Amino acid sequence: MATGWKRFTGSSPYPVLSSSSNGTMSTYGSKQDRNYRIPWLQGKHSRNEEIQMLAWISEITGEPISQDRDTALEQLHDGRILCRLLQRLSRGAVCRTINERPSPFGASENIARFFEALDYFDIKGLTYISPNELLEERNMDGLISLLENLYRRVR
Numbered sequence: 001m002a003t004g005w006k007r008f009t010g011s012s013p014y015p016v017l018s019s020s021s022n023g024t025m026s027t028y029g030s031k032q033d034r035n036y037r038i039p040w041l042q043g044k045h046s047r048n049e050e051i052q053m054l055a056w057i058s059e060i061t062g063e064p065i066s067q068d069r070d071t072a073l074e075q076l077h078d079g080r081i082l083c084r085l086l087q088r089l090s091r092g093a094v095c096r097t098i099n100e101r102p103s104p105f106g107a108s109e110n111i112a113r114f115f116e117a118l119d120y121f122d123i124k125g126l127t128y129i130s131p132n133e134l135l136e137e138r139n140m141d142g143l144i145s146l147l148e149n150l151y152r153r154v155r
Contacts, residue, residue: 060085079110080099082114086117111135122153
């Protein structure tokens with residue numbers, strides 16, 4: 001596809017499928033093109049998509065959320081804001097009260113409730129991010145993918 005498009009228009013935004021000299025290995029793009037290939041294959045998000053999702057959460061919950069990637073993940077990792085988001089989107093989504101204590105146990109409870117409440121919206125949260133990744137403040141891309149899916153469902 002990328003090769004045909006390149007022949008037709010003269011350029012292509014996609015990497016070209018190439019193979020090794022003996023034909024045993026195929027890759028998208030040259031090996032030097034990994035800075036483009038790896039995020040493209042892993043489904044990385046643009047900075048604008050992140051900012052839009054964080055602004056949407058802030059708008060729904062009424063809580064200020066930083067536009068900085070690390071600070072935003074630090075704010076969201078305990079699950080309180082995420083549970084409030086689901087509660088505001090649908091009253092019956094989060095069955096129990098949100099644990100407001102700033103402790104690892106409270107955070108893991110909130111994250112478990114968040115993943116349970118995603119079933120209410122027919123979203124399998126574990127396909128995007130694991131609870132441990134959220135608790136340990138890792139994988140912002142998975143969280144943004146999950147929130148984009150939620151946004152499309154409630155729109």
